[in-house]
Structure formats: structure tokens, C-alpha cells
Amino acid sequence: MKLDRIAEPWGSRTPYGPGETWPTRVDSYLADGLTEADVDRWVQSATILHSNGDGLDIAVKDEKIVGVRGREVDRVNHGRLGPKDLFGWQANNSPDRLTRPLIRRKGKLVETDWDTAMDAVVNRTKELLDEQGPSAISFYTTGQLFLEEYYTLGLIAHGGIGTNHVDGNTRLCTATAAAALKESFACDGQPGSYTDIDHADVIALYGHNMAETQTVLWTRVLDRLAGPNPPKVICVDPRMTPVAREATIHLAPRPGTNVMLMNALLHEIIANGWVDDDYVSAHAVGFAELEKRVADYPPEVAAEVCDVPAEQIREAARIIGHAERLLSTVLQGFYQSHQASAAAVQVNNVNIIRGMLGRPGCGVLQMNGQPTAENTRECGGDGDLPAFRNWDNDEHIEDLAKVWNVDPMQIPHYSSPTHLMQMMRYAEQGSIRFMWVQATNPAVSLPELARIREILSQDRLFLVVQDIFLSETAQLADVVLPAATWGEKTGTFTNVDRTVHLSDKAVEPPGEARPDLDIFIDYARRLGLEDKDGQPLVKWSDAEGAFEGWKECSRGRPCDYTGMSYAKLRGGSGIQWPCNEENPDGTERIYADGKFWADPSYCESFGRDMVTGAPLSETEYKTLNPSGKAVLKAAEYLAPHEIPSQDFPFQLITGRTLYHFHTRTKTARAPQLQAAAPEVWIELSAGDAADRKFTEGDLLEITTPRGRVEARLRISGIRPGVAFLPFHYGYWDTPGGHGPGKKEGRAANELTITDWDPVSKQPLFKTAAAAVRRIEKAKGRSSAAPTTTGSAPVAGTPPQTRGGAAAEAGEALTAGGRR
Amino acid sequence: MKLGMAIEELHRSENDLTSTLLAMSDRHKTDHEVFYVTRDIAKWSREHVAELARVGRDYGLDLDPEAKDDPGFVASLRQKSSELMGRRPEPGLLLLADLRHLHRQAAGISLDWELLAQGAQAAKDRELLALSERCHPQTLRILRFANAKLKEASPQVLAS
Structure with a gap:
């Protein structure tokens, strides 16, 4: 069957009931009227234009990508694909692809060869290391490379060059997810699993327009809603999104008031005795403080501040309070708002005090925006150290130094790794003088662009951009390195619910474009980076070697990959970490039986002050949480910093x-x-x-x-x-x-x-x-x-969003689906 | 009974702390986190000023519940000069100096709250004791903020 997937982004319904298996539905799109019979081979991969991690196969004909098909066996999508997956791959074949390195000469970017480009990058690095030291060097990576690439980059930057300035654009999309998990559970790691949707009787989405950000996950929810005993849906969003339209209760608070709303919900849950006292006393600390704090936030107060009727807040709290299997999800409506972490932490608090963790249907999904954001976080490609090691724990640093065979002093750990916005500030002040941007576009995606353009255009900043197109940022660069992308290189990546997928190389990259991993390794070799025995610091030369290196680094840590291999990931479905000797098939739900990774000697983070952001010391954390329970962290509401005025209403x-x-x-x-x-x-x-x-x-x-x-x-x-x-x-x-x-x-x-x-x-x-x-x-x-989404019109009659014949994609319903 | 004196002294110090935080905020407008967080936490010392003025009445004191504010033009002048200096490295050193000053000031006030709490216990003044138990943790958070920020900012300033 063919369906216009622009007009119908979520495709056909395959209804199912609680506890049942989500029926499969195989979506596919092949270009130019090709049929599956025309395809030379199918190559296993997963989706990359969002964070859902849907398994797919890439169709190759005459050594070119010609389409995609969802993998029916995959645990994440059961064959389905979203519009971006069905059509987005065509960008790989765009004539605009960068095919040769570029270098700035007399103010203009001109084509050059790899040796010239890499020597320019390496020579500038060396000059700055001699002149100023590692504090001059920074790396701004992404949420779109592969695990192997982030891990190699983290090793080069932290272990080789010794700079503290490494972050990803995950700072814009998923930093608060990680921070909220670190506050509540003292460690990153997604408590929930996508299969919780199959079991939940209440799904609460906080600032999460799942219908547009993870279309296939939303399809799963829609199929539950179309089936018997559907879950109740609570939506917190100032827009009438597709999620809001399906919601049992839609709360549309004023932007910047999320903490106020969450505190009122917690107030109601606690005041009405909907707390799982046994769970809380056995598995959490901080309840008294939370109870005291939210006592000041009755629904009437929140109604005023948030401009949401108190009765709606009560009703939402009642539904959450009576849930038997509660799944909570959170995304940018909370993460990119005022008091982001404080608000996201209160969502964790709801599930903790209701004892709704680690069982089917009971989970929290602190979401990501990008396909490989989880890897940026776990491999040390952002402001964290690899495998959730704690920068403030000397033993963790020593352990990492042992894995890398470097002196512990070489790895900066005098404070948490520098975050992106601070890196921009250092570049603005002139103390960061080298910035290597990979697969992201700060000249469009960062706030206050006039300022960002000024910073990136400075003569005193040496800007390297590694990308597949000449983006706005690349146009400001001193050197542009053409990269291979998904389908043109092999590697693994991990989605929101800890599912690891292998993405195999399907075709050759265009022109002289090279895999990001090869570029990093080349840089390390040219720079002569060595371990403490004088051997090359980077011990691998291909993706599988990097994966094996990473496995060792992850051994014994929460994100344990030691039970995986490329062979195991090939064929079949994705695997959820931790995957090790004890859990050879991976782990669907963490935090079962109220056990956390929060022990002071093991945890990734001692937490931060929710208002000032100051890190807690080890001693403070030990006093607060000596036996590694979940931490209920209360937060006071603060008014947003920029509020409407007469001039800006x-x-x-x-x-x-x-x-x-x-x-x-x-x-x-x-x-x-x-x-x-x-x-x-x-x-x-x-x-x-x-x-x-x-x-x-x-x-x-x-x-x-x-x-x-x-x-x-x-x-x-x-x-x-x-x-x-x-x-x-x-x-x-x-x-x-x-x-x-x-x-x-x-x-x-x-x-x-x-x-x-x-x-x-x-x-x-x-x-x-x-x-x-x-x-x-x-x-x-x-x-x-x-017109199909959150931007659907409520007045006027603009033309309907349709894709027509060009957007007709295949949909094979294998289990009696109905429309 | 010297409790009145202690309240008056603390009222003065909290007032000064408010000014310090706001002036620091203005001076570091281009260090955005410092700019906003110092303003957010100045709210605490402002509330302390008001609370101290309230309990001060029981001790026959007539203290201003409003923290004194710098005239608007001083603030905007500070913000303007911060913007003009925004591309230069010197504000980095100035930030370290300001954080050091803030730390010392908050440490002094923390001790003053300690003294007030001890005195309140001796005088069996429950309200005063409750007040210091409410306010002192916030002063400690300001202290920790100054310390943490100093730790975070100093490596780049000193080693570049």
C-alpha cells in the first residue's frame, strides 16, 4: 500500500492493547519508481534525523543509495519510519556535498588537498600549544557522529592535548536530560524504555511534542490510543500540538513557569497522599525537604503564575496520582526554558515519589534531540568524561588514565569540562584561539546570532569546520574538512532508551570526503600524540577497533558495552546497554528494585545547587546520600530573566x-x-x-x-x-x-x-x-x-500540507492493521 | 542584651551583600551566567534584609526593610563599560577579584548568622532562631557559588 507520508506523517494505525506487542508495519521509500526487485543490496543502519533510533536498511543500486526500508525485527520501530527517515537520505546524493578540503587564502575559501588542510590545522594546534598551552584549543562537536568518533575525539582532546574545552551541540538539545538524571540518580542513564508505552496507563509529556520530534514513538502512542484500554495522556505545552490534541488534559502554562507548575503538581500528589511511602523510605532521600518546599505551591498560586486553571492542575495531578503505570517524558519545552534542570528534576520526583520506576510501564524518558546525542554524553564528547566517570573523583580519573595509558595529570579535572556557551565566551575574550567545529552549525543554532557571528569571524580565532555541506558556519572557517556521513562509513550509535545500533557503510563518500573517525586519527598521528610509553595514543585505525577500545573504557561502568560486538549487532534488532556478562542480551529497564548507580564512590556526579549551579562537594554528597539512593531535589520557583514589557509584549x-x-x-x-x-x-x-x-x-x-x-x-x-x-x-x-x-x-x-x-x-x-x-x-x-502539525491553522484557509505522488511511500501492514 | 546590635550589624552586612551582588552583576554583564545568577541570588539577601527589619522591631530597632539600591544610572554605566570591555581579557582577572571579595563577604555574613542563631538560642527567641535557620543556608549557597565559580574560572584566566 502507498501513502502520502507528508500528508500523513504517522501513517496507518495498528491498534493494540496494554501489555500486548506492538504490531509491525514496514515502511519503505525507493526513489525514481524503483521496486525492491531493482535493489542490489540492503545495508543495515538506523535513523539519524532525530533521536528515536529506528532500525532501517539502506537500499543500494549501482553503488548509490536509492532508498530505505524499516527493519521489522527492530525493537524500537517494528518496521516503521517517519517522513524525515523516508526522504532525508536524498541529501547524501546532493550535488552540494563538499568533496574537497577548503582553506582560506586572501580572505577566500579555496579548494586544496588533504595534506595542506591537515598540516594547517596541525601546525596551528602546535603553535598555540607552544605559545599558550591547551587552554587555547577547543572542540565543538555534535549529536550526529558515531560513538567511535566521539570516543576517539574525547581521547585526543582530554587525554592527548589535555584541554578541558570539549563540548557538543548536545548542549542545546540534551544537556538538561543528562543534568536532570545526574541530579536525581547521581548518574546519567535513561530509566525508562520505549516498551513502557506498551504498558502505561498514564503517559505524561512535559514540554515534549513527541508527535513532531520522534514521529515513530508517537505512532506507538497513537496505536495504544486507538486500541482497547488506552492510556490517559497529559500534555504540558503552550502550543496546541498534535500531542495536545490527543491529551486527556492539556496544560498550557506561560513560558518560564514550569517549576511553578511542577511544584503545584507535586503539592497535590503529596497533599492527597498519593505517595508510595514504602518506596520513598526505602529508595530515596530528600522527601522531607521536597514536602516542605512544595507546601508553598498550592494550585491556586500556580494558577496565577502559570495562567492555567487550578482545576486543570488538580485534575492532572489526580490522574498522575491514580496512575498504576506512569510513563513521564520530557523534552525541549522544559530543557530550553528558564530553570530547565529544576523543572526536569521535578518530573523525576513525580515518578520517584509515586514509586514508578524500573517496572513495565513505569519509567521516565528524559529525551534527546539528536540521533547520537547519547554517545556524545557517554563517550566524553561533551562536558562529561567517558563512561560517566566523575571528574570530581580522583579514583575515576586514575582509572581513565590507566585505560588510556596516560598520566592522570594529563586529563583536566580541576572543574567539569568547559561547556559550549563558556567556550564561546573564552573565544570572545580571546583566550580560546582554536575551535574545531564538527557537524554542527553554531552560526544558525546558537542564541543571539549577531554576537556568535562576531565571535566566529574574529581573525584571532582559527576556525576549523568539518561538515558535509558548506554551512553558514563553514563559510566563516579558516579550514573546511569534507566529511563522510551516515551510509558512507561504519559505526554505532545509541538512542534515547539506550538501544545501540550498528550502521554499516553502504556506499563510498563523494569525492575526497573522509569519515570523521579517519580525520581524527589522522590529526592525532600528525600531531604525534603519544601515551606515556611513547606509543601512539590512539591505538586503532578503524571503527571496529575504536568500538573495542570503547568497550574496555566502559567496563564496569553503567553504560557497559563489554557484552556487545559488531557481529552481535549485525542482523537482528538493537541492544540496550548495559550489556555485559551478567546481561548478555542487554538491559531493558535499569533501576529495577530501586537500585541506583548513586553510590558516592561510583556515581557520575555529586549534583549541583539548583539555583546557582555550584557543584556539591564529595563530602556534601556523602552526607546527603551515603547509601546511594535516588535524590529528591526540591527547587524554588524563580521568575524568568526577561519578561514582557510594554515595548516587547x-x-x-x-x-x-x-x-x-x-x-x-x-x-x-x-x-x-x-x-x-x-x-x-x-x-x-x-x-x-x-x-x-x-x-x-x-x-x-x-x-x-x-x-x-x-x-x-x-x-x-x-x-x-x-x-x-x-x-x-x-x-x-x-x-x-x-x-x-x-x-x-x-x-x-x-x-x-x-x-x-x-x-x-x-x-x-x-x-x-x-x-x-x-x-x-x-x-x-x-x-x-x-497544516498537519503544531502549526495547524485555527483561522483562515491556507493550503493543506500534501506531498502528492512524490511523497508516496510503501506501508506493509503485517498484523491486521486498520486505518 | 546585645542581640539588637547583632541584628543591626547583620542587616547592614546583608544590605552590603545585595549591593555587592548587583554591582558584580552589572560589571560582568558579558559573563552571562555571572550576570544572571548574581541577580537571582541577590533576591535572597534582599529578603534577609526585609526579614531582619521585621524581627528588629521586637528589639526596638527601626531598620529599612528595603535593601538599598544603586541609582539606575550607575548600574547602566557599569553594564555599558562591561559591554565595551567584552572582547578584552582583563575582565577575567576582575571577575576573579570580585568572586574573591564576594566569598569573603559571604563568609563573614555566614559567621554573623551563626552568632545570631547562638544568641537566639540563649535568649530562647524561637522566631529569631527560625529566621537564622531559614536564611543561613542561603548565605552558605552564595558562599559556595563564589567558591565554585572561582574554581571554574581561574584555570583559564591564569593559564592563558
């Missing part, structure tokens, strides 16, 4: 749409996806539009003290007083190239504020005060916002 939030990924470098090069959401738009509520006599398609100017953007109006189901801009749209496909040029801005981040959560260091994209004014009437034009 709206609260601006930014976010994503179903059809695009990050800064569109790939998805805009897939025709079906680009056509579904071709241009930036702004969303306002019907009331706010009526007050100003705005109609669908009017061209508006949006301003904040940082900048201005123009966008056409979509009147959507967003709450009054809030404006929404998608963040995907930059300048690479405009005459401006890397910035607005003489044209008006269209990147949402022209407007956002430089401010971050002090605990997770995640920048805030959902709290800025903005003004809007009309600069041109619609005159029959509509905004380009999709």
Missing part, C-alpha cells in the same frame, strides 16, 4: 517542525521535506491576531533587543501572549550566505537571548520578550507553515 519561544532537522542542511535538500515547510513562519494566537487585525499570511516583523526577523503569520492554537518561530531557517540558501546580509533576518536566533540554565548550561530558547508589527498585508498569500 510577547513571549517568544522557538522550536522545530516535523519536517526539518537542525538547520535544514540535510532536510532542505530532500525535496519532499523542503516543500512541506519551505520558509520560516511565525505563530500567534487567534486573540492576539484579532486584537491587531492580523490575518493568515500577513508579513510580520518580529523584534527583540537583539535583532529582527521577518516571517509570515500563521494563526495557530498557541496560547495568548506567546509567539513561536521555528529555528531551522538560516541563510545558506539565501543571498546572504552565512548571515542576513542586506536582507532581513530569518533565523529565529537573531532574536534569542544569551542566557542558560546554571545547572545544565543549556541555552534558553524559550524565554525572550518580543514585539511584532505588520509590515505587509497577506494579499492572498499564506504562510508556509505545515
Whole structure:
């Protein structure tokens, strides 16, 4: 059967009931009218344009990728794929791919060879190491490389060069997930499993528009909702998202008030005695403090601050309080908001005090945004050390030094690794003078773009960009390294629920493009990085070797990979870590029986102060939690830093749409996806539009003290007083190239504020005060916002989002599915 | 009975701490976390000032419940000069000096709360004891913030 998957992003229903197995449904798309009979071979991989980790096979014909098909056997997706997976692979074949290294000569980027490019990078590194030392060198990586690459990068940066400045763009998408887990469980590691959806009777989604961020996971929820005894759904989101439309209760708080709302929910749960006292006394510390704190937050107070009816808060709390199997999920609506970690931690608190962890249907999914973000976190590619080692525990450092065969002093651990926003600040001040950016696009994705462009354009900063396209950031670089991407190299990656997939190489990369791993190893060899015995620091030369190295590094740690191998990952389904001798088939749920990785000598983190972000000392943590229980951390509500004023009356939030990924470098090069959401738009509520006599398609100017953007109006189901801009749209496909040029801005981040959560260091994209004014009437034009998603219109009649014949994808229902 | 004196002294110190935090915030506008966190935690010392003024009445004191504020133009001048210096390395050293000062000041106030709590116990003043038990932990959090920030910021300033 064929289905227009742009018009129907979640495909057909295959209903199922609680405790049943989710039926399979195999989705596929082949280009140019090819059929499966035309395909030369299928190569195993998983999806990369979101964090869900759906197993798929890549179709190859004449040594080119020609399509994809979901893997029916995979535990994550049971054969399904989302629109970005079905169509996004076409970007691999784009004629815009970088095929040769580029170097800046007389102000212009010109083609060069690998030796010249790498020598430039290595020589600058050496000069700066001689002149200033490792504090001059920084690496800004991504959530899109493979495990093997992050681990190698972490080794080179921390163990070889000895710099503390390593972070990923996971800082923007998943830093708060990690931080919240570290606060509550003293260690990263996802408590829940996707299969909890099969069992839950209540699913609460906090700031998580799952329908657009993880379409296949949402399909699983939709299938439960269509089946017998469906779960109740609670949605916290200021927008009328597809999740909100399916919700039993939809709470739409004012942006910046999440902690207030969470404290009111906890207040109700505790005041009504819906606490699992036995679980709490056996497995958690901090309940008295939490109870005392939330006593000050009755629903009436929250109703005022959040502008949500107290009765709705009570009803939501009642549903959560009576849940028998509660699954809670959290994403950017919390992570990119004011008091991000404090709010996300309160979600953990709900599950802890209700004793809802480690059993089927009882879990927390602190989500990620990107496909390999989990690996950035666990391999030391972000502001963490490999395998969740604690930078503040000398024994962990010694252990890591032993694995790497380096002097412990070589590994910086005088404070937690430098986070991205601080790295930008050091570059602004001139003490970071070398920045190597991989597979990400800070010139579009970071807040307050005018400032970021200034920092990245400085002559005194040597900027290396490793990417597959000439992104906005690459255009500012001194050296551009052309990389191979998914399908062109082998490696593994891990999704939100700890499922590890192998992604095999299907085809050769274009031109001289090289796998990121090869580039890192080449850098280490040219730099002459050695261990303490004078042997090469990086002991492997291919992905499988790196994986074997990583396994040793992970031995005995929470994210134990020692029971896996490429052979074991090939064929079949994905495997969830920890996977070791005791758990040879992986581990579906961690924290069963209330056992945590929180022992002071074992844990990854001693936690931080929820307001100041100051790390707790080992002594403080030992006093608080001597026997390694879960930690209930209370948080006071603080007002957001930028609040609406007469001049800037709206609260601006930014976010994503179903059809695009990050800064569109790939998805805009897939025709079906680009056509579904071709241009930036702004969303306002019907009331706010009526007050100003705005109609669908009017061209508006949006301003904040940082900048201005123009966008056409979509009147959507967003709450009054809030404006929404998608963040995907930059300048690479405009005459401006890397910035607005003489044209008006269209990147949402022209407007956002430089401010971050002090605990997770995640920048805030959902709290800025903005003004809007009309600069041109619609005159029959509509905004380009999709009608199928959170941007669905509530006024006017813009054209429906359809993909037509070009977007028809195969759907094989194998278990009696119905529409 | 010298408790009144102790309250008055602490009221003055908390007032100074508010000014220190706000001035520090303005001076480091381009160090965004310092800018915002110092403002957030200045709220605590502000509340301490108000609370001390309230209990001070029981001891015949007439203390201002409002923490004194710098005139707006001083703050904006500090913010402006911070922005002008934003691309230069010197503010790094200034930040270390400011954090060191903040640490010393908060440490002094922490001791003062300790003294007040001891005195309150001796005088069997439950309200005063409860007040110091409520406020002292926040002063300690300010102290730890200064210490942690100093630890985090100093390597880059000193080794570059």
C-alpha cells in the first residue's frame, strides 16, 4: 500500500492493547519508481534525523543509495519510519556535498588537498600549544557522529592535548536530560524504555511534542490510543500540538513557569497522599525537604503564575496520582526554558515519589534531540568524561588514565569540562584561539546570532569546520574538512532508551570526503600524540577497533558495552546497554528494585545547587546520600530573566517542525521535506491576531533587543501572549550566505537571548520578550507553515500540507492493521 | 542584651551583600551566567534584609526593610563599560577579584548568622532562631557559588 507520508506523517494505525506487542508495519521509500526487485543490496543502519533510533536498511543500486526500508525485527520501530527517515537520505546524493578540503587564502575559501588542510590545522594546534598551552584549543562537536568518533575525539582532546574545552551541540538539545538524571540518580542513564508505552496507563509529556520530534514513538502512542484500554495522556505545552490534541488534559502554562507548575503538581500528589511511602523510605532521600518546599505551591498560586486553571492542575495531578503505570517524558519545552534542570528534576520526583520506576510501564524518558546525542554524553564528547566517570573523583580519573595509558595529570579535572556557551565566551575574550567545529552549525543554532557571528569571524580565532555541506558556519572557517556521513562509513550509535545500533557503510563518500573517525586519527598521528610509553595514543585505525577500545573504557561502568560486538549487532534488532556478562542480551529497564548507580564512590556526579549551579562537594554528597539512593531535589520557583514589557509584549519561544532537522542542511535538500515547510513562519494566537487585525499570511516583523526577523503569520492554537518561530531557517540558501546580509533576518536566533540554565548550561530558547508589527498585508498569500502539525491553522484557509505522488511511500501492514 | 546590635550589624552586612551582588552583576554583564545568577541570588539577601527589619522591631530597632539600591544610572554605566570591555581579557582577572571579595563577604555574613542563631538560642527567641535557620543556608549557597565559580574560572584566566 502507498501513502502520502507528508500528508500523513504517522501513517496507518495498528491498534493494540496494554501489555500486548506492538504490531509491525514496514515502511519503505525507493526513489525514481524503483521496486525492491531493482535493489542490489540492503545495508543495515538506523535513523539519524532525530533521536528515536529506528532500525532501517539502506537500499543500494549501482553503488548509490536509492532508498530505505524499516527493519521489522527492530525493537524500537517494528518496521516503521517517519517522513524525515523516508526522504532525508536524498541529501547524501546532493550535488552540494563538499568533496574537497577548503582553506582560506586572501580572505577566500579555496579548494586544496588533504595534506595542506591537515598540516594547517596541525601546525596551528602546535603553535598555540607552544605559545599558550591547551587552554587555547577547543572542540565543538555534535549529536550526529558515531560513538567511535566521539570516543576517539574525547581521547585526543582530554587525554592527548589535555584541554578541558570539549563540548557538543548536545548542549542545546540534551544537556538538561543528562543534568536532570545526574541530579536525581547521581548518574546519567535513561530509566525508562520505549516498551513502557506498551504498558502505561498514564503517559505524561512535559514540554515534549513527541508527535513532531520522534514521529515513530508517537505512532506507538497513537496505536495504544486507538486500541482497547488506552492510556490517559497529559500534555504540558503552550502550543496546541498534535500531542495536545490527543491529551486527556492539556496544560498550557506561560513560558518560564514550569517549576511553578511542577511544584503545584507535586503539592497535590503529596497533599492527597498519593505517595508510595514504602518506596520513598526505602529508595530515596530528600522527601522531607521536597514536602516542605512544595507546601508553598498550592494550585491556586500556580494558577496565577502559570495562567492555567487550578482545576486543570488538580485534575492532572489526580490522574498522575491514580496512575498504576506512569510513563513521564520530557523534552525541549522544559530543557530550553528558564530553570530547565529544576523543572526536569521535578518530573523525576513525580515518578520517584509515586514509586514508578524500573517496572513495565513505569519509567521516565528524559529525551534527546539528536540521533547520537547519547554517545556524545557517554563517550566524553561533551562536558562529561567517558563512561560517566566523575571528574570530581580522583579514583575515576586514575582509572581513565590507566585505560588510556596516560598520566592522570594529563586529563583536566580541576572543574567539569568547559561547556559550549563558556567556550564561546573564552573565544570572545580571546583566550580560546582554536575551535574545531564538527557537524554542527553554531552560526544558525546558537542564541543571539549577531554576537556568535562576531565571535566566529574574529581573525584571532582559527576556525576549523568539518561538515558535509558548506554551512553558514563553514563559510566563516579558516579550514573546511569534507566529511563522510551516515551510509558512507561504519559505526554505532545509541538512542534515547539506550538501544545501540550498528550502521554499516553502504556506499563510498563523494569525492575526497573522509569519515570523521579517519580525520581524527589522522590529526592525532600528525600531531604525534603519544601515551606515556611513547606509543601512539590512539591505538586503532578503524571503527571496529575504536568500538573495542570503547568497550574496555566502559567496563564496569553503567553504560557497559563489554557484552556487545559488531557481529552481535549485525542482523537482528538493537541492544540496550548495559550489556555485559551478567546481561548478555542487554538491559531493558535499569533501576529495577530501586537500585541506583548513586553510590558516592561510583556515581557520575555529586549534583549541583539548583539555583546557582555550584557543584556539591564529595563530602556534601556523602552526607546527603551515603547509601546511594535516588535524590529528591526540591527547587524554588524563580521568575524568568526577561519578561514582557510594554515595548516587547510577547513571549517568544522557538522550536522545530516535523519536517526539518537542525538547520535544514540535510532536510532542505530532500525535496519532499523542503516543500512541506519551505520558509520560516511565525505563530500567534487567534486573540492576539484579532486584537491587531492580523490575518493568515500577513508579513510580520518580529523584534527583540537583539535583532529582527521577518516571517509570515500563521494563526495557530498557541496560547495568548506567546509567539513561536521555528529555528531551522538560516541563510545558506539565501543571498546572504552565512548571515542576513542586506536582507532581513530569518533565523529565529537573531532574536534569542544569551542566557542558560546554571545547572545544565543549556541555552534558553524559550524565554525572550518580543514585539511584532505588520509590515505587509497577506494579499492572498499564506504562510508556509505545515497544516498537519503544531502549526495547524485555527483561522483562515491556507493550503493543506500534501506531498502528492512524490511523497508516496510503501506501508506493509503485517498484523491486521486498520486505518 | 546585645542581640539588637547583632541584628543591626547583620542587616547592614546583608544590605552590603545585595549591593555587592548587583554591582558584580552589572560589571560582568558579558559573563552571562555571572550576570544572571548574581541577580537571582541577590533576591535572597534582599529578603534577609526585609526579614531582619521585621524581627528588629521586637528589639526596638527601626531598620529599612528595603535593601538599598544603586541609582539606575550607575548600574547602566557599569553594564555599558562591561559591554565595551567584552572582547578584552582583563575582565577575567576582575571577575576573579570580585568572586574573591564576594566569598569573603559571604563568609563573614555566614559567621554573623551563626552568632545570631547562638544568641537566639540563649535568649530562647524561637522566631529569631527560625529566621537564622531559614536564611543561613542561603548565605552558605552564595558562599559556595563564589567558591565554585572561582574554581571554574581561574584555570583559564591564569593559564592563558
